[in-house]
Amino acid sequence: MVGIGGKGGGVGQLLAAVAATLLLRLFSGPGPELLSENEVDENDEINGDEDIDMVTGKVSPVIIKWTNINCSLSDKSSNIVRFLLKNVNGEAKPGRLLAIMGPSGSGKTTLLNVLAGQTTASPRLHLSGILEVNGLSISNKTYKSAYVRQEDLFFSQLTVRETLSLAAELQLRDISSVEDRDKYVDNLLFKLGLVSCADSRVGDAKVRGISGGERKRLSVACELIASPSVIFADEPTTGLDAFQAEKVMETLRQLAQDGHTVICSIHQPRGSVYAKFDDIVLLSKGELVYSGPAGREPLAYFENLGYRCPDHENPAEFLADLISVDYSSSESVYASQKRIDGLVDAFSQQQSPILYASLLKEGTTHGVKIRRKPVNRKKVGWWRQFCLLLKRAWMQASRDGPTNKVRARMSVASAIIFGSVFWRMGKSQTSIQDRMGLLQVAAINTAMAALTKTVGVFPKERSIVDRERAKGSYTLGPYLLSKLLAEVPIGAAFPLLFGSILYPMARLHPTLPKFGNFCAIVTVESFSASAMGLTVGAMVPTTEAAMALGPSLMTVFIVFGGYYVNAENTPIIFRWIPRGSLIRWAFQGLCINEFRGLKFDHQNSFDIQSGEQALERLSFGQSNIRDTMAAQSRILLFWYYVTYFLMKKNKPKYQQLLPPPATAPVILHELEPLGNDPPNTYQQSSPPDQGNPTQQIEKPPAEPLNLFELEGSDIQELPVQ
Numbered sequence: 001m002v003g004i005g006g007k008g009g010g011v012g013q014l015l016a017a018v019a020a021t022l023l024l025r026l027f028s029g030p031g032p033e034l035l036s037e038n039e040v041d042e043n044d045e046i047n048g049d050e051d052i053d054m055v056t057g058k059v060s061p062v063i064i065k066w067t068n069i070n071c072s073l074s075d076k077s078s079n080i081v082r083f084l085l086k087n088v089n090g091e092a093k094p095g096r097l098l099a100i101m102g103p104s105g106s107g108k109t110t111l112l113n114v115l116a117g118q119t120t121a122s123p124r125l126h127l128s129g130i131l132e133v134n135g136l137s138i139s140n141k142t143y144k145s146a147y148v149r150q151e152d153l154f155f156s157q158l159t160v161r162e163t164l165s166l167a168a169e170l171q172l173r174d175i176s177s178v179e180d181r182d183k184y185v186d187n188l189l190f191k192l193g194l195v196s197c198a199d200s201r202v203g204d205a206k207v208r209g210i211s212g213g214e215r216k217r218l219s220v221a222c223e224l225i226a227s228p229s230v231i232f233a234d235e236p237t238t239g240l241d242a243f244q245a246e247k248v249m250e251t252l253r254q255l256a257q258d259g260h261t262v263i264c265s266i267h268q269p270r271g272s273v274y275a276k277f278d279d280i281v282l283l284s285k286g287e288l289v290y291s292g293p294a295g296r297e298p299l300a301y302f303e304n305l306g307y308r309c310p311d312h313e314n315p316a317e318f319l320a321d322l323i324s325v326d327y328s329s330s331e332s333v334y335a336s337q338k339r340i341d342g343l344v345d346a347f348s349q350q351q352s353p354i355l356y357a358s359l360l361k362e363g364t365t366h367g368v369k370i371r372r373k374p375v376n377r378k379k380v381g382w383w384r385q386f387c388l389l390l391k392r393a394w395m396q397a398s399r400d401g402p403t404n405k406v407r408a409r410m411s412v413a414s415a416i417i418f419g420s421v422f423w424r425m426g427k428s429q430t431s432i433q434d435r436m437g438l439l440q441v442a443a444i445n446t447a448m449a450a451l452t453k454t455v456g457v458f459p460k461e462r463s464i465v466d467r468e469r470a471k472g473s474y475t476l477g478p479y480l481l482s483k484l485l486a487e488v489p490i491g492a493a494f495p496l497l498f499g500s501i502l503y504p505m506a507r508l509h510p511t512l513p514k515f516g517n518f519c520a521i522v523t524v525e526s527f528s529a530s531a532m533g534l535t536v537g538a539m540v541p542t543t544e545a546a547m548a549l550g551p552s553l554m555t556v557f558i559v560f561g562g563y564y565v566n567a568e569n570t571p572i573i574f575r576w577i578p579r580g581s582l583i584r585w586a587f588q589g590l591c592i593n594e595f596r597g598l599k600f601d602h603q604n605s606f607d608i609q610s611g612e613q614a615l616e617r618l619s620f621g622q623s624n625i626r627d628t629m630a631a632q633s634r635i636l637l638f639w640y641y642v643t644y645f646l647m648k649k650n651k652p653k654y655q656q657l658l659p660p661p662a663t664a665p666v667i668l669h670e671l672e673p674l675g676n677d678p679p680n681t682y683q684q685s686s687p688p689d690q691g692n693p694t695q696q697i698e699k700p701p702a703e704p705l706n707l708f709e710l711e712g713s714d715i716q717e718l719p720v721q
């Protein structure tokens with residue numbers, strides 16, 4: 001590697017080493033088939049039963065049973081424990097659609113995450129219970145599952161068919177022929193009712209694409225590619241109109257009928273949607289109010305307890321009202337709270353409350369065999385991943401008309417503005433300062449344009465990539481490399497446009513090679529700024545945070561960009577900043593390119609006579625363009641490497657499900673008939689917001705985990721059965 005003009009040697013060598021490591025990693029890193037154990041764990045979601053026929057979609061039946069699921073959040077400072085789930089039991093069977101119903105904040109998503117094994121790990125969270133799959137402990141996950149999240153994320157410029165085809169190509173190595181894969185995708189499109197919009201772009205907030213319902217069904221389709229036995233869907237109908245919601249639920253019901261075990265959470269379905277459920281789980285404030293068959297059975301159950309559903313009322317609405325706290329007045333809060341407590345007790349007495357690990361059997365149950373050892377699915381090779389991702393990145397970058405138009409307009413506008421301000425600079429003494437000023441603003445403008453564009457889109461793309469990596473679709477190396485390459489032609493177009501307007505307007509050094517150098521320097525700088533934008537996007541969770549952090553970080557590099565503070569006057573502790581500043585290297589390169597060989601008009605002996613003298617004043621005299629380009633490339637690779645490292649490190653970690661404690665309490669409340677007058681002594685100043693995580697929760701009267709101190713007198717300890 002080329003040294004950086006003597007001064008930047010230390011940092012230059014460090015950057016060179018990092019860059020070389022990155023290149024080695026990216027190019028010669030083992031393909032997915034050769035990954036070490038550590039690297040394979042990135043893809044541990046893809047363990048699966050290979051008996052599933054990819055083409056016909058035959059599904060291995062999976063029964064999931066959960067017992068005594070408790071999930072609590074502890075606050076160490078105030079010693080308060082808040083239960084998100086309390087003694088929840090239930091069962092989901094193949095061929096049946098199970099709906100988890102409950103008001104907002106009742107713990108539906110929490111339960112779904114526990115069942116899917118995707119509760120985000122936190123030291124404050126405590127998770128315990130028994131989760132069995134086909135009668136075996138869940139610890140060795142041996143079935144394929146799909147999780148359709150509440151938020152649908154896609155590459156907006158791809159069509160529905162392209163999205164599915166690419167996902168299929170990345171995930172299904174078993175289907176090698178193009179015809180088979182097309183047939184598979186066509187089947188999926190047909191199955192999910194997406195044929196009519198197959199060739200429409202998915203779209204996003206900027207470009208209108210397919211409808212909300214179609215997006216949700218596309219999410220389900222993408223998840224179905226891996227032929228999962230179990231499908232989890234978190235509020236698949238939220239945000240959809242009644243018609244679309246019904247179509248999505250019909251799709252899920254159809255999938256259940258095809259043999260999948262389907263578990264979804266739903267807030268308040270309409271009657272026709274409720275009729276599609278085979279089983280329901282009713283949750284209120286994390287406690288079970290009912291779990292069992294849907295249809296008339298829950299109505300009959302609650303009628304027995306004295307709560308009758310009026311004849312023409314939607315059963316789902318009746319159930320939702322029954323298990324929701326009414327915050328209209330303090331009396332109604334008290335009455336509804338008491339009713340719910342009574343219903344929770346009534347249900348807990350119905351079922352055997354404690355089932356323990358002794359029930360877990362080795363081998364098979366329910367007549368369904370499952371594999372004990374996780375099997376790693378065969379994955380698509382490194383090179384194939386790279387080609388597919390390159391194709392996708394290119395489609396996304398080249399088709400994004402609105403973004404590209406805005407970038408082009410901004411490049412033209414800023415070139416015209418700067419060109420007008422620095423119109424036809426001559427060779428006078430004052431033009432020296434003008435030239436430096438112009439080259440500095442050109443460097444800043446190019447960097448800022450590339451940075452803001454990247455931080456604006458990358459955090460969202462990262463979420464998609466994180467999800468796809470969790471599925472084991474591909475690894476980071478091919479992804480980042482394909483992204484870099486795909487964006488070269490489009491990313492280069494804007495700095496070139498900017499340069500070709502500005503250069504003649506300002507009458508910079510008028511030779512063709514100098515013009516070529518100018519364009520090359522701003523182009524490489526633009527990629528470097530983009531790479532820095534990737535790092536910022538990988539560092540923070542949201543676009544807003546990235547938008548705040550990116551420009552602030554860039555400001556530091558602008559200050560040390562070579563124009564405001566001379567590199568030689570920079571305090572020692574800040575010397576490293578200009579050496580890592582992409583603005584400084586661009587500015588230095590542009591100055592060398594512009595000033596070398598230029599003669600200025602002069603009258604006095606102390607006037608600057610040549611460009612070389614001007615460069616000496618900036619301390620750029622010893623350097624050349626090649627060195628600055630090499631330094632810029634190293635900075636680019638450095639940011640790519642940091643992005644790679646951050647994305648690799650930020651893999652989501654999931655909370656372990658611990659076995660339940662030896663004893664568990666049952667809290668008994670008095671069952672309160674609907675409409676009972678609350679006692680006058682009850683006071684509640686303001687109704688608690690169920691969804692507010694900062695809300696102060698009273699210490700739970702019971703402690704099923706024996707981990708925290710107990711308070712309350714109405715606890716019965718039940719013996720282990």
Ligand SMILES: Nc1ncnc2c1ncn2[C@@H]1O[C@H](COP(=O)(O)OP(=O)(O)O)[C@@H](O)[C@H]1O
Nearest residue numbers: 084103104105106107108109110690691692693
């Ligand atoms: N990791 C967590 N940290 C703090 N609070 C949480 C966490 N997960 C869930 N909660 C809280 O648990 C309650 C239930 O959340 P959730 O399962 O998302 O409800 P639902 O999906 O039924 O609307 C909410 O009050 C939520 O704020």
Ligand SMILES: [Mg+2]
Nearest residue numbers: 108109110235
């Ligand atoms: Mg939720």
